Amino acid sequence: MKIIGITGRSGCGKSSATNFLAExxxxxxxxxxxxxxxxxxxxxxxxxxxxxxxxxxxxxDGTLKRHLLADRAFATPEGTRTLTAITQPEILRRIEERLRQAETGGAGMAFVDGAVIVGTPFEARCDALILITAPYETSVQRICSRDGISEEMARRRLDAQTPLEELRRAATVEIVNDGTVPQLIEQIKAYLASLRKEEHG
Structure with a gap:
């Protein structure tokens, strides 16, 4: 089974792409x-x-105060690294479990959508990596309207994420999402067509 990663920074529109693929x-x-x-x-x-x-x-009641954790974890690079070191092994274990289920179910291709694929052990598991990008200010506006946070918080969140250049170096293909969702979907369709062509080579 082919494993294709989909990555990108917050507000790039990854979920629109994966919603379409799931459909x-x-x-x-x-x-x-x-x-x-x-x-x-x-x-x-x-x-x-x-x-x-x-x-x-x-x-x-044991519920996590997400905003408080985020404020503390993303305040310093060390905090971000600590958060990753604690949560990443369990995240990867659960992803592998779901990939096994997909393969057992007979899927020929599976997509794993995640902001943090590049630089993790999972990167090596991907046969290809789609990077979805959007202009910085567009991403800021999308994050604000999606999560109801201030522009300053949205910028802080973006700035704490993997630099775009690092993502570009790892990606097989970059899809620029600076327009509408239908325009993004057309680009995804074109990429799927090129994958199928490769397979039937």
């Missing part, structure tokens, strides 16, 4: 959603996060 019947594993799952009450990661970022990051 076409391709298995799509959302690594960012799995990253949220490993932070749900009862997850083994939470006690480690408390030890690093403070006992008060959890509510009394």
């Amino acid at each position: 076409q019947g391709y298995p799509c594993i959302d690594a960012d959603r799995i990253a949220r799952e490993v932070l749900l009450p009862g997850s083994a990661c939470l006690a480690q996060l408390q030890a690093s970022f403070g006992q008060d990051i959890l509510e009394s």
